Amino acid sequence: MKTSALRPGTLDQADRPLACTAEQALRGSGLPDRWARRERFVLLATAFGRGAQFLAAWQAWKADPQRCERLVFMAIEDRPLNRSDMAQAGAPELARQLHAAWPPLTHNLHRLSFEQGRVQLLLAFGEVAPWLSELVASVDAFVLDQSDGWDRYRLKSLTKLAAQGATLVMPGRNDALLTQAGFQLRRDDDLTLARYQPRFIAQRPAARMPVAPNARQAIVLGAGLAGCAAAWALAEQGLEVRLFDQGAAMAQAGSGNAVGLFHGTLNPDDGLHARFNRAAALELRRILPALPLPWRIDGLLRTESTRNLEQMQGLLAELGLPADYVQALDAHQAGAHSGLLHQGPAWYYPGGGALSPPSLARAFVEAAPADRVRICAGQTVKQLRRAGDAWQLLGEAGQVLADIPLLVISAGAGSLNLLRAQGWPLRLQRGQITHLPAATRGLRVPAIPVAGTGYAVTDSAGDVWCGATAQDHDLDPSLREADHGHNIAQLMRLSSAEIEVAQLNSLRGRVGWRVIAEDRLPLVGALPDLAALEARRDQPRFIVRQPGLLVATAMASRGITWAALSGQVLASLATGAPCPVEASLLDAIDPARFDARLAREQAG
Ligand SMILES: Cc1cc2nc3c(=O)[nH]c(=O)nc-3n(C[C@H](O)[C@H](O)[C@H](O)COP(=O)(O)OP(=O)(O)OC[C@H]3O[C@@H](n4cnc5c(N)ncnc54)[C@H](O)[C@@H]3O)c2cc1C
Incomplete structure (x- = not known):
């Protein structure tokens, strides 16, 4: 999807009466009756304004014992209000919560979560037409803001999202178009009410079908950041989750560093990597305040080595990225944030920062609603096997440890063995980080993390960690003096400081392994069924999937930033809930992308 700078909305425009009032939208959608006792109800509105329709739906949901x-309320808004204008939306409790959660105005799908995840708002900022073909959801009720602009093609994108019997509320008349698109019409005042009842319903692409829509229980294999986030997201969807790990506690392997960084990125072409990084960073930033984390640092600097400040500002203007996502700072301003001496400009990410990865992993589990996540520590899984309708986890002696209809593989480096048969281009990369006590001679302790070539970050004790090395296919677990030397040399350049360490071999540090996919995006999605004979394999969405089997791995050096969004994507793929990323990003992180690429190559 081509992204462009967003134009923020104005109050005048947001306050124009929506073509259909919040009450009409609810009544026309048959609510509250239609959601009674259902697992999930999904609305999609093609305007948001100040959120009157959403707030009314949320209020009605809260008030209804049969809810x-x-x-899930999805809304597309071309001209979103900025946060300060949203603040004027009035003070009732729900509007206040909406304002507090209001995201930066970036061209993204923003997932706002309320009522312990039971009420979700998916805000798509940008134009309606491109978003309609990028949303992945099964919608029960459409509320269209305008009668004009709807042609055959746009309605087709809309009906691709429609659940059987979906309703539609629309101002004015568009009878012939709607009838052709498969809607049956009714009229109410000036509104068109319609129900989607086509004679023929086109099958959704194979990968857009939920892999375990009826599962009530799941096992997540691997309790690092990826697994803990997946468990949290599945628990939010109502599943009971067992979290298996070979370690004695959570997050002892890749996710075991004392401290790590998180932040978004930006790139002139705003391609898939930049967009996924931004979506993930925004998801993490939204959920962090609600997670039980003992400690974190807010704000992060990334030094810039090729552009000057003017060029950086030009790029920000071109991309339309707002200051609450990223700012361009000169060396002096950067130093005011970090306390270090900077030689050049830097990008400042106010929503980035640092935290302890094991604390984040634990916080995901603690934040899961109703104690729905149970840890099963000390369980090494050697093999997986399909048995009837379930997946079996086999232990070291071949014994069955558990069987389950829905399994998520998030075993970090251990995933490579379990997924070997898939033949995906994954590699292990050794990384070493170095600990420097705050009192180290010449060391400047950064107030916020600073990254560039290497990084420096302060931990909860006030000491500094710097790193990191990157050695492919290197399985040596011992701390190396040469690697400490490399990390300290990088830190000296980054912080313009002369650091004196008498004995490198006396330093603490940690060695870990990153799992990296060839294209440096994570693997998040359902496993392809390689034996299936589907008509098309050239796009991941057409590739048939194995029932009840998902993977979240290849978190590379961004597990902190990526884990939460990856978990939410997995939960939507498992249950059929609306997907929190757009179709093009979903395809970009789909593990079947490698199979699709191979199919395209074979087809010439
Ligand atoms: C030196 C270094 C510095 C880094 N710095 C950062 C940073 O600043 N910011 C950032 O975002 N990321 C950073 N990373 C990357 C980050 O650590 C990873 O992306 C992240 O930890 C991966 O999480 P995971 O859950 O996929 O894997 P892991 O944390 O490794 O979790 C996998 C779990 O699966 C378990 N397991 C494996 N096999 C089996 C099996 N067969 N049976 C049962 N259990 C099994 C393991 O015990 C483990 O607990 C860094 C990595 C390194 C090496």
């Missing part, structure tokens, strides 16, 4: 378990 559905989960309400």
Whole structure:
């Protein structure tokens, strides 16, 4: 999807009466009756304004004892209000919560979560037409803001999202178009009410079908950042989750560093990497305040080595990225944030920062609703096997440890063995980080993390960690003096400081392994069924999947930033809940992308 700078909305425009009032939208959608006792109800509105329709739906949901378990309100807004204008939306409690969660105005799908995840708002900022073909959801009720602009093609994108019997509320008349698109019409005042009842319903692409829509239990294999986030997201969807790990506790392997960085990125072409990084960074930033984390640092600097400040500002203007996502700072301003001496400009990410990865992993589990996540520590899984309708986890002696209809593989480096048969281009990369006590001679302790070539970050004790090395296919677990020397040399350049360490071999540090996919995006999605004979394999979405089997791995050096969004994507793929990323990003992180690429190559 081509992204462009967003134009923020104005109050005048947001306050124009929506073509259909919040009450009409609810009544026209048959609510609250239609959501009674359902697992999930999904609405999609093509305008948001100040959120009157969403707030009314949320209020009605709260007031209804027969309400559905989960309400998902999706809205596309071309001219979103900025946060300060949203603040004027009035003070009732729900509007206040909406304002507090309001995201930066970036061209993204923003997932706002309320009522312990039972009410979700998916805000798509940008134009309606491109977003309609990028949303992945099964919608029960459409509320269209305008009668004009709807042609055959746009309605087709809309009906691709429609659940059987979906309703539609629309101002004015568009009878012939709607009838052709498969809607049956009714009229109410000036509104068109319609129900989607086509004679023929086109099958959704194979990869857009939920892999375990009826599962109530799941096992997540691997309790690092990826697994703990997956468990949290599945628990939010109502599943009971067992979290298996060979370690004695959570997050002892790749996710075991004392401290790590998180942040978004930016790139002139705003391609898949930049967009996924931004979506993930924004998801993490939204959920962090609600997670039980003992400690974190807010704000992060990335030094810039090729552009000057003017060029950086030009790039920001071109991309339309707002200051609450990223700012361009000169060396002096950067130093005011970090306390270090900077030689050049830097990008400042106010929503980035640092935290302890094991604390984040634990916080995901603690934040899961109703104690729905149970840890099963000290369980080494050697093999997986399909048995009837379930997946079996086999232990070291071949014994069955558990069987389950829905399994998520998030075993970090251990995933490579379990997924070997897939033949995906994954590699292990050794990394060593170095600990420097705050009192080290010449060391400047950064107030916020600073990254560039290498990084420096302060931990909760006030000491500094710097790193990191990157050695492919290197399985040596011992701390190396040469690697400490490399990390300290990088830190000296980054912080313009002369650091004196008498004995490198006396330093503490940690060695870990990153799992990296060839294209440096994570693997998040359902496993392809390699034996299936589908008509098309050239796009990941057409590739048939194995039932009840998902993977979240290849978190590379961004597990902190990527884990939460990856978990939410997995939960939507498992249950059929609306997907929190757009179709092009979903395809970009789909593990079947490698199989699709191979199919394209073979087809010439
Ligand atoms: C030196 C270094 C510095 C880094 N710095 C950062 C940073 O600043 N910011 C950042 O975002 N990321 C950073 N990373 C990357 C980050 O650590 C990873 O992306 C992340 O930890 C991966 O999480 P994971 O859950 O996929 O894997 P892991 O944390 O490794 O979790 C996998 C789990 O699966 C378990 N397991 C494996 N096999 C089996 C089996 N067969 N049976 C049962 N259990 C099994 C393991 O015990 C483990 O607990 C760094 C990595 C390194 C090496």
